Amino acid sequence: MRAIALLLAIALGALLLSLSYSPPYGGSYTYYVTHWTEINVPNLVSAILAGWRAYDSLGEASLLFTAVIGFYVLLGGKKK
Template identity: 50%
Template structure:
C-alpha cells in the first residue's frame, strides 16, 4: 500500500517537475512549485519525518509561493524564450546529476540499522532523550538541547538573512540617500 503511494507521489513529482520546465507562464510555474513542495511534504510524512514535512509544507508551499508571487508583480508574467540552445547548462546538469547518482551507490540501504548515522550518537539520543530532557519529542530534544549550539547558529543565519534583505531592499538605506549627493559632488570637484 505504502509502495503504491510512494510510486504515485514520485510520478506526480516528476510530472510537476517536467511541467515547470516546459511552461512559460510564470504564474502557473509558481503555483506548480508550491504543489511540488506539498508533494515533497507528503513524501517526508511517508518517510516518518513529520517535523521536516511540517517545515517543507509551511516554508516551501506557503511562504516561498507568496514571495515568488510578490516577485511576479515586479516582473513580466511570461518567461522569455531563450535565443540560444541551452547546451552548456544541459551538459552541466547531466554531469552533476550523474555524479550525484554515482555518489548514492556508496550510501547504506534505506532503513539499514547498521548505517553509520544510526550507530554513532543516535542510539544514545533515542535511549536517553526522554529520560534526560523530559521532552517526549526526541526531535525537539536533539534540536534544542543536545544540539543547542547548531540551532543557535541556524537562528543566527535566519537573523543574518533578514538583516541582509532589509539592508539591500528597504529603500530608506543610507547608501541610497548618499548617491545623489555624490553625483552632485562630481561636477563640482571637476570644476
C-alpha cells in the first residue's frame, strides 16, 4: 500500500511540474478580451472566474487527496 501511495505522489508531482504556469499573452484580462468568442460567457468577470475556478478546484482536490494519503501512510495503513 505504501508503494502505491508513493507512486501516486510521484505521479502527481510529475504532473504538476509538467504544467505551464506562464500567463497567457500578458495576463488573463488581455487573453479574455482578445479571445472573447472562445469563452462563450457574456460577462467578462464571470468568464475570468469560471476559467480560473477549474484550476483552483483541481488544486484543492489534489491537496486534499495528498493529505489524506499522507496521513494514511503515516498512521500505518490498515491494522491487521
